Amino acid sequence: MANPHTARLYRTIVGGVGTLIVLIGLVLVPFPGPGWLIVIIGLFVISSEFRWAQRILHFVRLNVEKWTHWVMARPVWVRWTLAAVTAALVAVVVWAAFRIIGLPDWVPEIEVLKYLELQ
Template sequence: MNDHPQDKRPEGWLSRHHKHGVRPWRRTRLSFLRWRGTITANPHTARLYRMIVGGLGTLIVLIGLLLVPLPGPGWLIVIIGLFIISSEFRWAQRILHFVRVNVEKWTHWIMAQPLWVRWTVGAVTAAFVAVVVWAVFKIIGIPDWVPELEVLRYLDLQ
């Protein structure tokens, strides 16, 4: 056996943490887990905590669902709300698993399609977003800071 390996560690070297210190989030995570343990020790506070997490997650999911038809991260906000709810509720974990599996299936399916199908799906999605944006501006009006443009008169927005 080789007595002098090339990657021989210095004397007293234990791990990466020994050399570089504790990871920054580890202390925070351990503090949260200790705090969570004290919460679950009392059934009343555990129930209150579940209600708060459920209410906050539901609020975030509802905001995300309102933002889905608009351009932006609507579905991402819904999934973040589901992550929050799933930390306490098994049914939300099942929904999150269903979403994850189906998004993965959709991704694999769309990437297996010919280029013209992918471009068509992208164009239809862009057209849908454009119609939604037009409808929102038609309903609430164009903000005052937007300059007067000929295209906005053509789209009957000014």
């Protein structure tokens, strides 16, 4: 941009919007869904103007690739175990969230929910 004041304002806006997206993603990380994806999208926004965010994205990409290659090189039982542990962690987080905030009113009364102390 030719005008340095406009360029500074643009960088500030991009940095603010990207940071907001990253923070929303970080809040959503413990819950099932795209928490980490939202964090990475926020980093993409920030990296359009800031070199440090480009370095973080590069680091994330390399480590995700390493993790993927490591997991895929393991036997099937290890991959299934990792999937089961991940599913169990997600289930615990969902249960804890519903214990804290309560179930929505539209959820029918089910015996299992009473056993899990959710109703």
